[in-house]
Amino acid sequence: MSIKPATATAGAPSAADPSGFAAVHGEADRQLADVPPDPVMEAYKLNVYYGDFHAVHDVNLTFGKNEITALIGPSGCGKSTVLRCLNRMNDLVTGARVEGEVNYHGQNIYAKNVDPIAVRTHIGMVFQKPNPFPKSIYDNIAYGPRVTGMKVDDMDELVEQALRGAALWDEVKDKLKQSAYGLSGGQQQRLCIARTIATRPDVILMDEPCSALDPIATSRVEDLMLELRSDYTIIIVTHNMQQAARVSDRTAFFTARPDETTGNRTGLLVEFDQTRNIFSNPHDKRTEDYISGRFG
């Protein structure tokens, strides 16, 4: 199956197709089953609280193998919170409490006998702001395998593989020993992706990975996501609807509902469907309003 790489211009919205969805996906789009046939992860009745604050209400989602799932919605709708639940990064937030299940290949990662450290080696994460370590490019990649005690025969080879996998090798192969801080923002973000794939995860979570990048760097990261899809399951939070339309196979639309008494906004899942349906034929009025720019 050939994947047409997304480019910066291809996603330009037209009058007939405000989201620019058809322009990218068109005929090259993959035929997907209505429900992910091979679910890798599953959130079931997921509720998240920060202290007394109910941040996310009853989210049910299924993430299919080798698919890109986008979580979109207005600010404060809980999409990043949901993402952080998927590899237990929310454990690190003081006062955060998770109810419900997150199943990874059928194992609830919130079960008592689950080690969150082990969860994170299988479910990697790329953050909003590129966050390379203050080390050399080589050591940034080698860090994950080293700390997790991964058996590595040839670290040099693994570093090269990871950098090639993140389409960064040609740009950095002559300066592996130099500080990662010398790279541009887009390169740093691809280094963070390379660092994540070096630990051979199964799922990669991306929390607005392009929001700090310029359009050219963004388009390169998007191309990379489409390439990585054949080996990994990718879940991405994005504020950019064109980005969701360009790269994702399925989209989950979240919104925030204010509590009647306290006014606290609780995030909830409105609609989860194939991206093409969300953008061309949404079932819910709120999704339609958001997609067409009437709110959010």
Next chain:
Amino acid sequence: MSVAATTAREVTTSSVATGKSRDRSVGSLAFLGALWFSLFFGVMVLVVLILDTAITGAPRFDGALITDYSSRVRPESTGFRAGILGSLWLMLFTALFAVPLGIAAALYLEEFSDGNRWWNRFIELNLQNLAAVPAIVYGLLAVAVMAFMGFQRTGIVLGGAIALALLILPVIIITTREAVRAVPQEIRQGSLALGATVWQTTWRQTLPSAVPGIATGTILGLSRAIGEAAPLIIVGLATGVRFDPEGLLSEITALPMQIFSLTSQSQEDFQTAASAAIVVLLVMILGLNALAIFIRNKFQRSW
């Protein structure tokens, strides 16, 4: 051109081009003058003090000052060998005791403790208080610690180092916490998201990034400790020591102690020697501070 535009321009011109600056009004200038005077006064007192000490001590800027032991019979050539060596030994062991403890305590408070628990908040509050406790109290504490460990004589390297280590421990903890806090949260999250443990993240990411800040704080703490006499007097360090320190249990004196004892002597030569020793002590302190500044500038990281 409309009337409104013309009016607006006239108003703007006359209200901006006033030909004088309100920043140079009498009140502003008087305030500026007061600031200058305060600065001048503060610096001048210090300069006069240092110059006066240096001039008084000038006749004794010789080799014997640092190579000879103290002498009561020959005040004109009394030396501070024992004090200088004693102070250096004290600094070494003070750092050995205080630095690992201080860094460990700071790392616990910053990286591992739950700041919402009452006992952690209690510890934090008391750390701030400890930094303000008079130095003499740490001397008493050190005597108690020595007695608890079964030592009869407390005026030894171990006793002095314990007193000074206790004295600078709060300073080291506070500066280490600040240095650790300055490491961005993104670095920790990046490490944890790769499957590193909190311990690995602290040891391999946070701590190395915080080292320049920790080193600076530690050295500034030591430069405070090297000038302290009060806790060492309580611990019972001697002044008339005429041998080099040999180990943790050897009796010593320290430079500030020797200066303190000489200034109470009446002979002119002792006063001169004391002034010269003060200059030596100042050079040691300024050297430490210069080292701290060097480390800060050399290894400072901008995130």
